[in-house]
Amino acid sequence: MTDPIRLRFAPSPTGYLHIGGARTALFNWLFARQKGGTFVLRMEDTDEERNTDAARETIFRGLDWLGFVPDEGPEQGGPYGPYSQSERQDIYVEYGRKLIERGAVYPCFCSRERLTELRESQKESRETMRYDRACRGIDPAEARRRIDGGEDHTWRLRVPDEGSWTIKDLIRGEVTVEAKDIEDIILIRGSGIPVYNLAVVVDDHLMKISHVVRGEDHLTNTFKQVLVYEGFGWKTPIFAHLPLILGPTGEGKLSKRKHPEAALELYQDKGYPVDGLVNWLALVGWSFDDKTEVMTREELIERFSLERVNSSGARLPMDKLDWICGDYIRRMTVEEVAKQIEPFLVKKGWIAAEPSDEERARIRLLAQAEQDRLRYFRQIEELAAWVFEEEGEFEPKALKNLNKEGARELLAAYLPTFLAGPFDDPAVMEEKARAFADQQGQGFGKLVHPLRAALTRKTSGPGLFDCARLLGPEESKRRIEKALQPGEGA
RNA sequence: GGCCCCGUCGUCUAGCCAGGUCCAGGACACAAGGUUCUCAUCCUUGGAACAGGGGUUCAAAUCCCCUCGGGGUCACCA
Numbered sequence: 001m002t003d004p005i006r007l008r009f010a011p012s013p014t015g016y017l018h019i020g021g022a023r024t025a026l027f028n029w030l031f032a033r034q035k036g037g038t039f040v041l042r043m044e045d046t047d048e049e050r051n052t053d054a055a056r057e058t059i060f061r062g063l064d065w066l067g068f069v070p071d072e073g074p075e076q077g078g079p080y081g082p083y084s085q086s087e088r089q090d091i092y093v094e095y096g097r098k099l100i101e102r103g104a105v106y107p108c109f110c111s112r113e114r115l116t117e118l119r120e121s122q123k124e125s126r127e128t129m130r131y132d133r134a135c136r137g138i139d140p141a142e143a144r145r146r147i148d149g150g151e152d153h154t155w156r157l158r159v160p161d162e163g164s165w166t167i168k169d170l171i172r173g174e175v176t177v178e179a180k181d182i183e184d185i186i187l188i189r190g191s192g193i194p195v196y197n198l199a200v201v202v203d204d205h206l207m208k209i210s211h212v213v214r215g216e217d218h219l220t221n222t223f224k225q226v227l228v229y230e231g232f233g234w235k236t237p238i239f240a241h242l243p244l245i246l247g248p249t250g251e252g253k254l255s256k257r258k259h260p261e262a263a264l265e266l267y268q269d270k271g272y273p274v275d276g277l278v279n280w281l282a283l284v285g286w287s288f289d290d291k292t293e294v295m296t297r298e299e300l301i302e303r304f305s306l307e308r309v310n311s312s313g314a315r316l317p318m319d320k321l322d323w324i325c326g327d328y329i330r331r332m333t334v335e336e337v338a339k340q341i342e343p344f345l346v347k348k349g350w351i352a353a354e355p356s357d358e359e360r361a362r363i364r365l366l367a368q369a370e371q372d373r374l375r376y377f378r379q380i381e382e383l384a385a386w387v388f389e390e391e392g393e394f395e396p397k398a399l400k401n402l403n404k405e406g407a408r409e410l411l412a413a414y415l416p417t418f419l420a421g422p423f424d425d426p427a428v429m430e431e432k433a434r435a436f437a438d439q440q441g442q443g444f445g446k447l448v449h450p451l452r453a454a455l456t457r458k459t460s461g462p463g464l465f466d467c468a469r470l471l472g473p474e475e476s477k478r479r480i481e482k483a484l485q486p487g488e489g490a
Numbered sequence: 491g492g493c494c495c496c497g498u499c500g501u502c503u504a505g506c507c508a509g510g511u512c513c514a515g516g517a518c519a520c521a522a523g524g525u526u527c528u529c530a531u532c533c534u535u536g537g538a539a540c541a542g543g544g545g546u547u548c549a550a551a552u553c554c555c556c557u558c559g560g561g562g563u564c565a566c567c568a
Contacts (some may be wrong), residue, residue: 119564320503324517445528459528460565
């Protein structure tokens with residue numbers, strides 16, 4: 001009988017949800033779903049200085065958006081709660097006491113000042129920076145006396161003098177560290193409140209976490225925690241340390257401070273289709289095989305494996321995000337695209353918050369027209385400005401097309417044919433336009449380029465007669481007549 | 491600096507554990523061409539990498555060692 005599979009994502013609510021955190025959550029979630037296990041969310045919010053309710057909320061909502069809804073967590077509760085560390089202090093104190101009883105920790109009376117000095121001098125003499133274990137040799141009876149006398153003290157992990165520890169990391173294989181390279185870290189503060197490395201172990205154990213999947217930045221912590229597990233006499237979970245996501249130039253890890261793309265909010269705001277984003281994120285540090293890249297969530301769940309996560313850090317391939325999301329958008333129905341672009345159009349004030357039927361029809365046409373140009377939905381703001389803004393700057397190249405020799409004359413001659421429509425059938429309009437150009441002995445391009453300039457002020461965009469349909473007969477007419485005036489747009 | 495991790499096209503990666511089928515595959519990006527009223531889509535084609543050096547071996551991207559490079563971590567923070 002094997003233990004149930006239980007994964008956890010344990011962010012600190014110190015800011016927005018980091019994209020690397022989102023990927024950690026994704027891998028945890030994927031693994032849990034695949035194994036029919038449980039996905040737990042635990043807030044590591046014991047640092048009052050840095051934690052905010054807003055950040056907490058951002059994490060909840062970010063996870064919702066991504067669709068990684070926890071089975072157990074602060075919002076959904078569960079049998080091993082509470083799920084916020086700030087509400088578990090009593091538990092940590094209780095377990096800290098157990099560690100003292102078991103003799104796994106020893107009291108340290110060193111002042112912060114002495115510790116600081118120690119570090120400085122070690123730094124100067126370029127020694128390994130580590131606690132010198134000065135208090136480790138204090139006679140227990142004397143220690144007892146000093147504690148009873150009210151002397152300030154912390155409790156440190158008693159790291160064995162000899163030996164080494166090896167963890168079997170699912171991603172990295174075996175990683176070994178020698179006893180001499182592990183510090184006697186403080187586990188219980190002067191205040192009596194245990195520190196992170198104790199809390200995590202207690203939580204993971206009490207919450208029956210089977211696999212700890214987290215960033216590589218925790219790899220060195222892991223050994224300290226392994227010793228804490230030993231101190232309690234508990235079995236360790238299985239570990240897997242994910243490669244870090246690096247900054248755009250590969251220098252250092254992606255940080256919230258320096259890189260806007262570190263924030264999940266950026267992606268939400270730009271309106272990337274969430275399934276595309278998830279697909280892309282899964283591909284940063286993991287691959288299924290040598291060619292498959294586009295996968296649904298179900299396929300991701302089915303195919304994911306920690307063994308295939310690679311161990312080297314990676315930068316975010318932003319071009320690939322655009323490409324993969326463009327692909328997702330292209331495969332959506334027009335209705336879905338329309339639904340997704342609507343909020344952006346409303347925000348721009350281009351359509352009413354409660355669009356009329358006419359407006360809805362127009363949104364749908366727009367969605368249809370721009371679908372294969374979109375890579376994220378907010379892009380509709382730049383792509384569709386020409387539709388909703390009656391006046392605006394001409395693209396220089398568009399203006400040139402309009403000012404070409406004979407362009408305005410041809411346009412003027414064509415206007416009656418154009419106005420005859422039918423505006424609801426671009427194919428027919430095009431046919432008629434071609435016939436007209438033929439009749440005039442002109443190439444189709446001679447007509448089409450100035451017309452596009454007049455209608456859209458641009459040189460690129462949807463099919464010209466789709467543009468005309470989008471604008472409608474009246475607005476189209478107005479724009480052409482305006483463009484016909486010499487010097488217009490100059 | 492100590493310890494730990496990592497090092498394949500510009501980027502994300504496959505291949506490495508179980509050496510030969512790899513003069514290294516895919517994708518994105520880029521370039522060229524085709525389709526087209528433009529852009530985008532779509533199709534075709536192209537350039538582009540095993541960090542370096544030693545070994546082991548008939549044979550090394552794959553195994554071993556060294557060097558170099560990058561990253562992480564060294565708080566009474568999490």
